[in-house]
Amino acid sequence: MSRRLYGPFNRVEGDLEVQVEIEDGRIKAAWVNSPLFRGFEQILHGRNPRDALVYTPRICGICSVSQAVAAASALREAMELEMPDNGRLTTNLVLACENLADHLTHFYLFFMPDFAREAYADHPWQAAIAERFRAQTGRCAREVLPARAAFLHLTGILAGKWPHSLSIQPGGSTRPVEPQERIRLRQIVGQFRQFLETTLFGDALESVAALDSPDALDDWAERHADSDFGRFLQVAGALDLATIGRGPDRFLSFGAYARADGHLFARSTWADGKRGALDPSAIREDVSCSWIRSQNGPRHPREGATLPAADKPGAYSWCKAPRLNGQVMETGALARQLIDDHPLIRALVAQSGGNVRNRVIARLLELARLVPVMEDWVLALRPRQPFCLDAPVPDEAEGAGLVEAARGSLGHWLRIRNGRILNYQIIAPTTWNFSPRDAEGTPGVLEQALVGLAVGPDGHDAVAIQHVVRSFDPCMVCTVH
């Protein structure tokens, strides 16, 4: 038995360290550490409630719109305000743009470059993959960066800039759209569709979204072997990526993209092969293994506090351990598409659970499903109708904002007293996925997903760890904030 420390992991947003215990060439146990603490919850205390719209997006440069949407929605609940249709559509468009740009960045810049590594030099596919996906020098980067930047022009129009916009407000968007801009937005989304259909999929988005079974996917992969999704599926098959990184197979989605009633992608939990109602009041944050001061047992974020305790015995991460009904939950695009009942994802999870391959497939599927919806949202914008309503912030109020960032469920819980923020607590997607152990000693999602992974006798053959870690598209700066 030996111990080994891995880190820093790059191509994750922020800093990450993983310690593992190795027995017979396989990981026996893992401990995940988020090594950076900043203290946003303390910074927010005592500020004007609307200042959360400035501070919280700056928790994270890659999820900044998601943070803004969560903050605006917590404030909206506290203010008992409604958004006009245009406000809701604009918020959804900006959020979808960020989430899909993140999916693209993750696939091309963060995840795929690991298959270009020399460790795979003996594999017949490696040379072609390296030529296309190698970090910095692979051919795809020069195609993806311009496509990503052009897609983000949508945020240039609707949010002024990305990241760190202040356009998303409790009552809608500060950026009314003029008729000619609606046309321009349509073109931006259309141009992104063209990029996806030529480069990522080599097929119509609707055909990808319509894949409804593992057989249909296999068949598609054979016919589209020269698309980037096809290339991934080949590598995933060759390396059996469906057999590594298995999580707890309990999933959580707060529901994505608000509609007049409900969400475009459903809000729910999924465990033991079926959906279950999500009760946000059953969330608790456990800090047994966190360098965070204890509050006599796990707390709901509404009553939570986040005060550092750097010398706490038994602690090994700045991250807290959120649990739902005491259970470890995985969140992300896979959870979202599973809970939304997408037939392909349903079948893949039934077959092999939450794993590296399925997480990546769900992310790319979301690109195919959401871009056509964005086209509809743009056309549904009504220039000259209201985009933003406003109301005073009450002196005493509470609100929660539950949204889906690219990498999963994000929650903000806000309490206002005497017109100021009394308490503000945040649980980010990677806080769920990369949590440390709880009071019961139950490891977090990644800690479970690493167990059993073959890494060689001394842990030197560790490229598979890279795949497992990155399959979650982690955002460490959100995780601990």
Next chain:
Amino acid sequence: MSDRLTLLWLQSGGCGGCSMSLLDAEHPDLYGALELSDIELLWHPSLSEASAEEFLDLLGRISRGEQRLDILCLEGSVMQGPDGTGRFHRLAGSGRPIRDWLRELAGLARHVVAIGSCAAFGGITAAGDNPGEACGLQYTGEHPGGLLGEDWQAAGGLPVINIAGCPIHSGWVLDCLAQLALGELDEDALDEYHRPRNYTDHLVHHGCPRNEYYEFKASAEKPGDQGCMMEHMGCLGTQARADCNIRPWNGGGSCLKGGYACINCTAPTFETPNHPFQETPKLGGIPIGLPSDMPKAWFVALASLAKAATPERLRRNAVAEHIEVPPTGGRRRRP
């Protein structure tokens, strides 16, 4: 060893948003721009293949002088807490506070560049009571000092170059790197806070799409209104040093074009205003922060004159989301 300039990019107490903004670069894109400036990226946390021990090995080679380091970029604040120990951020895999790595690497680099207001001054991470004890590389808020001290100079003879902003515009960084590569960046190219004058010789007010509302003091009153946001909505564009309304963000945007106030994010201590960000503090009905270089008496006199002269069109449009009254001037009369 190649002649290309080598660049190492590290992140600490920040959000990674400056790197994300850097990826928004267009014509040329990020990799194109680095290639044109002949800069070799030794390592960047979001972009490089090398991970874990390969990266720690690179730091070791730089430390031992086996790898030349021309440009060290830090994104995010320097984390000094808790109690000055630096343990709020230990570089993963090394057990060592990244603050200590930074002090060592800065001493080996030809140029040191702070990317964003966090690395320059402490920024958002230093907001409020600054729970993380965050500071900038050479400033703590507006006070010289920070991690490296007021008199510190890099081997190339310059202090830390502070590309402040929250986030940075990709152009601010890529212009600066290109000038370093050409050997054209000297002390005269930096302002009083060591920010590149490339962008801080301008005010955010320059090119503001709401200029006509400003001229006539026709003010917005709530989010979404089209009027000038200086009087009520907290806009600091007339004082903020940056070219945001000249140099387009994401194809054509800016904070003002997005319909919200400039919060002066390129300035030290912007993160803790003594008023709500989206409200203008006033004394006797007059905004406390006046436009840069403007004598107060003149501002008050001009403002009251302008208010008296505000055309009905601007008065109405300023408090509406859409143009309710289009301009009439210049229309040719029918014969």
